[in-house]
Amino acid sequence: MLYALEMLGLVAFAASGSFAAVWARLDVFGVVVLGITTALGGGIIRDVLLGINPPTTLRTWPYLAVGATTALAVFAFHPVLAKLRKAVLLADAVGLGVFATSGTAIALNAGAPVYTACLVGMTTGIGGGALRDVLLREIPLVLRKEIYALAALAGAVLVGVGHLLRLPAAPVTVLAAAVVVTVRVLALWRKWNAPVARGTGAE
Amino acid sequence: MLYALEMLGLVAFAASGSFAAVWARLDVFGVVVLGITTALGGGIIRDVLLGINPPTTLRTWPYLAVGATTALAVFAFHPVLAKLRKAVLLADAVGLGVFATSGTAIALNAGAPVYTACLVGMTTGIGGGALRDVLLREIPLVLRKEIYALAALAGAVLVGVGHLLRLPAAPVTVLAAAVVVTVRVLALWRKWNAPVARGTGAE
Amino acid sequence: MLYALEMLGLVAFAASGSFAAVWARLDVFGVVVLGITTALGGGIIRDVLLGINPPTTLRTWPYLAVGATTALAVFAFHPVLAKLRKAVLLADAVGLGVFATSGTAIALNAGAPVYTACLVGMTTGIGGGALRDVLLREIPLVLRKEIYALAALAGAVLVGVGHLLRLPAAPVTVLAAAVVVTVRVLALWRKWNAPVARGTGAE
Numbered sequence: 001m002l003y004a005l006e007m008l009g010l011v012a013f014a015a016s017g018s019f020a021a022v023w024a025r026l027d028v029f030g031v032v033v034l035g036i037t038t039a040l041g042g043g044i045i046r047d048v049l050l051g052i053n054p055p056t057t058l059r060t061w062p063y064l065a066v067g068a069t070t071a072l073a074v075f076a077f078h079p080v081l082a083k084l085r086k087a088v089l090l091a092d093a094v095g096l097g098v099f100a101t102s103g104t105a106i107a108l109n110a111g112a113p114v115y116t117a118c119l120v121g122m123t124t125g126i127g128g129g130a131l132r133d134v135l136l137r138e139i140p141l142v143l144r145k146e147i148y149a150l151a152a153l154a155g156a157v158l159v160g161v162g163h164l165l166r167l168p169a170a171p172v173t174v175l176a177a178a179v180v181v182t183v184r185v186l187a188l189w190r191k192w193n194a195p196v197a198r199g200t201g202a203e
Numbered sequence: 204m205l206y207a208l209e210m211l212g213l214v215a216f217a218a219s220g221s222f223a224a225v226w227a228r229l230d231v232f233g234v235v236v237l238g239i240t241t242a243l244g245g246g247i248i249r250d251v252l253l254g255i256n257p258p259t260t261l262r263t264w265p266y267l268a269v270g271a272t273t274a275l276a277v278f279a280f281h282p283v284l285a286k287l288r289k290a291v292l293l294a295d296a297v298g299l300g301v302f303a304t305s306g307t308a309i310a311l312n313a314g315a316p317v318y319t320a321c322l323v324g325m326t327t328g329i330g331g332g333a334l335r336d337v338l339l340r341e342i343p344l345v346l347r348k349e350i351y352a353l354a355a356l357a358g359a360v361l362v363g364v365g366h367l368l369r370l371p372a373a374p375v376t377v378l379a380a381a382v383v384v385t386v387r388v389l390a391l392w393r394k395w396n397a398p399v400a401r402g403t404g405a406e
Numbered sequence: 407m408l409y410a411l412e413m414l415g416l417v418a419f420a421a422s423g424s425f426a427a428v429w430a431r432l433d434v435f436g437v438v439v440l441g442i443t444t445a446l447g448g449g450i451i452r453d454v455l456l457g458i459n460p461p462t463t464l465r466t467w468p469y470l471a472v473g474a475t476t477a478l479a480v481f482a483f484h485p486v487l488a489k490l491r492k493a494v495l496l497a498d499a500v501g502l503g504v505f506a507t508s509g510t511a512i513a514l515n516a517g518a519p520v521y522t523a524c525l526v527g528m529t530t531g532i533g534g535g536a537l538r539d540v541l542l543r544e545i546p547l548v549l550r551k552e553i554y555a556l557a558a559l560a561g562a563v564l565v566g567v568g569h570l571l572r573l574p575a576a577p578v579t580v581l582a583a584a585v586v587v588t589v590r591v592l593a594l595w596r597k598w599n600a601p602v603a604r605g606t607g608a609e
Contacts, residue, residue, distance in 0.1 A: 021549070027600035029556060030549040044455070049247070051256025053457025054518055058525045078603040112257055119261045130338075135536075137545055139340055143224070143233040150232060194230035197281040252450070254459025315460055322464045333541075342543055346427070346436040353435060397433035400484040 001170040002102055005177065006043075007066055009098025012091040014039035014067040017132045018074035019081075019088045024136050028075050034132060035071030036064065042099045042127035049120050050110045089188055090181075092129055092141065097180030100125025100152035101173045104159040108169075114160040121156035122149065125180075147187040147194070155180035204373040205305055208380065209246075210269055212301025215294040217242035217270040220335045221277035222284075222291045227339050231278050237335060238274030239267065245302045245330035252323050253313045292391055293384075295332055295344065300383030303328025303355035304376045307362040311372075317363040324359035325352065328383075350390040350397070358383035407576040408508055411583065412449075413472055415504025418497040420445035420473040423538045424480035425487075425494045430542050434481050440538060441477030442470065448505045448533035455526050456516045495594055496587075498535055498547065503586030506531025506558035507579045510565040514575075520566040527562035528555065531586075553593040553600070561586035 017038025021031040040057045047055035057063040074081065081087070103124025107117035126142045126149060133140040142148045155176040162172035186192070220241025224234040243260045250258035260266040277284065284290070306327025310320035329345045329352060336343040345351045358379040365375030389395070423444025427437040446463045453461035463469040480487065487493070509530025513523035532548045532555060539546040548554045561582040568578035592598070 022603040024545070025602055026549050027602050029554065029600050031603070033548055033555050048251055048454055049257050049261070051254065051457065054455050054513075054522050054526060058455070058522045059519065061521060064525070075603050107257075113262065115264060116257050116261045119267070120257060134337060134540060135546060135549060137340060137543060139227070140338060143229050143236055143338060148232065149236050194232050196228055196230050197225045197234070197278050251454055252460050252464070254457065310460075316465065318467060319460050319464045322470070323460060337540060340543060342430070343541060346432050346440055346541060351435065352439050397435050399431055399433050400428045400437070400481050 002105060002173060005098050005174060006102050007062070009095045009102065009177075010039045010063060010066050011070050012098065013042070013095035013128045013132075014070035015074055016088055016092040016095060016129070018071040019078075019091075020132055020136055021071075022075065022078050028072075031075045032068055032071040034135060035074065036067040037135065038095075038128045038132040039067035039070070040064070040128070041131040042095075042103065042124040042129075045127040046099075046103045046106065046120055046124040049123065050107055050112065052110065090185065093181045093184035093188075094177075095128060096125045096148070096152055096184060097155055097177040098125075099128065100180055101155045101159050101176040104156040104176075105169050105173050108159070108163050114163060117163075118153070118156040118160045121159065122152045125152040125155070145193075147183060147192055151180045151183040151187070154183065205308060205376060208301050208377060209305050210265070212298045212305065212380075213242045213266060213269050214273050215301065216245070216298035216331045217273035218277055219291055219295040219298060219332065221274040222281075222294075223335055223339055224274075225278065225281050231275075234278045235271055235274040237338060238277065239270040240338065241298075241331045241335040242270035242273070243267070243331070244334040245298075245306065245327040245332075248330040249302075249306045249309065249323055249327040252326065253310055253315065255313065293388065296384045296387035296391075297380075298331060299328045299351070299355055299387060300358055300380040301328075302331065303383055304358045304362050304379040307359040307379075308372055308376050311362070311366050317366060320366075321356070321359040321363045324362065325355045328355040328358070350386060350395055354383045354386040354390070357386060408511060408579060411504050411580060412508050413468070415501045415508065415583075416445045416469060416472050417476050418504065419448070419501035419534045419538075420476035421480055422494055422498040422501060422535065424477040425484075425497075426538055426542055427477075428481065428484050434478075437481045438474055438477040440541060441480065442473040443541065444534045444538040445473035445476070445501075446470070446534070447537040448501075448509065448530040448535075451533040452505075452509045452512065452526055452530040455529065456513055456518065458516065496591065499587045499590035499594075500583075501534060502531045502554070502558055502590060503561055503583040504531075505534065506561045506586055507565050507582040510562040510582075511575050511579050514565070514569050520569060523569075524559070524562040524566045527565065528558045531558040531561070551599075553589060553598055557586045557589040557593070560589065 014035040018035035021034040043057045044055045104117050104121025107120040130140040158176035217238040221238035224237040246260045247258045307324025310323040333343040361379035420441040424441035427440040449463045450461045510523050510527025513526040536546040564582035
């Protein structure tokens with residue numbers, strides 16, 4: 001179940017990375033490399049923080065295969081899919097939610113204390129998208145926009161609380177991921193923006 | 204003592220990251236995320252290099268709490284604090300000095316040889332600020348300006364020499380951190396610039 | 407033999423990083439820091455992924471010394487060497503080939519399965535140059551240009567196949583590195599470009 005959820009997040013992040021790469025006019029190889037990096041990046045950071053060596057996503061082929069296939073599909077069907085610009089922000093939200101919550105669950109499984117697991121999970125969720133944006137020379141979404149890190153943290157904390165209450169991990173993780181996606185979509189739709197500091201000329 | 208020194212560096216780097224974020228017109232969440240990333244980044248890189256999993260700063264709450272509080276304070280009192288532009292470069296210098304020297308001491312405690320400990324310490328000092336600058340799409344301070352990596356290396360080497368001479372670690376680390384800050388402040392004040400290669404049109 | 411090959415890659419990547427730094431008008435310290443980061447970056451990423459702590463390149467001095475000496479030589483003789491602009495792309499190709507293949511061999515030695523070793527090797531090859539480009543605010547070569555990641559992957563797979571066929575590691579690694587360099591040079595020379603997605607205005 002956790003595995004199915006991870007694959008969903010993988011497809012979502014691979015799609016968001018590939019679209020960003022197509023819009024940045026990268027060639028097909030660049031699209032695949034960025035799609036894979038976005039999809040696997042968060043999980044690799046998670047495993048490095050937890051001391052899982054070598055990282056899980058580099059040990060079995062489905063992760064890479066799913067990431068590459070998604071990237072090639074985005075490349076091939078880009079003109080059709082491009083009308084769905086909003087779907088790409090949704091894909092990023094799904095990736096964020098899935099990786100933040102499954103990352104927390106995996107960290108708990110690896111024996112990390114709840115506090116640490118929540119932070120590792122949040123980092124897992126944010127990591128892939130941050131890598132994508134830095135590689136394309138953009139200020140990461142997590143720094144710029146509506147309720148992003150906070151949504152990831154909320155999902156991670158829900159999984160952590162579920163663990164403390166000894167609730168079954170799989171349904172709690174799915175529920176928590178859904179909460180993150182809902183918060184992100186509402187934030188995007190309602191344009192929930194946090195205040196900017198006074199005196200910077202940006203109000 | 205080492206812990207008190209680390210907290211000082213944490214506040215300093217959190218402040219430098221938060222100010223950079225305010226000036227880049229990020230919202231309050233972006234300011235907190237960048238402040239925390241700058242404050243914790245170097246230590247996380249240090250622990251990943253040393254194989255300390257999960258990283259210390261993700262294991263106990265004071266690190267995150269101090270980083271977040273500093274970032275919120277900078278966000279709230281920015282108009283008052285903004286007159287102190289020079290204080291931000293000073294904060295970066297304090298963070299550099301503290302993390303380069305405490306990073307070396309922590310690496311030595313973890314059993315790393317002196318040569319390795321100095322390099323890990325230097326990387327710890329440089330890491331947080333480099334992350335801050337890359338995330339804001341700026342060429343890192345360490346690549347651009349007056350005596351930066353060299354100051355961090357000098358502090359790290361002082362701690363390493365103190366270790367070889369079996370001097371007590373805490374006072375040596377404090378002294379070495381003070382040396383780094385002094386060198387950086389003098390370099391900034393006196394505009395000690397190193398030469399640029401001939402023939403690049405930048406002389 | 408693997409060690410001699412690694413030193414060659416180190417000089418090549420240090421040169422490519424230093425040239426990029428000189429062209430970006432960094433001062434002598436910036437040139438050395440970027441040269442060293444480019445030269446050691448891939449290997450550090452490799453060791454972090456494999457759980458080799460602290461990274462090999464931070465444990466013995468020749469790596470750093472060779473990187474720093476190369477960077478200082480580039481800085482000093484830049485006007486003479488600048489005529490050899492193409493040599494810098496060649497240096498990047500040599501670094502890519504050497505680190506992708508030696509990285510795979512080192513991962514196999516560390517007990518990683520063949521599939522994992524190939525991915526770690528490819529990442530080792532790509533890592534140093536990607537760090538160099540991100541620090542200078544450029545979109546990494548691996549995302550932008552002719553057959554780059556694929557060349558690295560081909561070299562890594564050759565080493566992996568050699569391992570499965572129980573061929574002697576050293577000559578296979580050298581041969582595979584030569585294949586990567588040849589592919590990259592041909593791709594640059596013949597301007598082998600991969601297609602860009604339709605409808606992005608970049609055809």
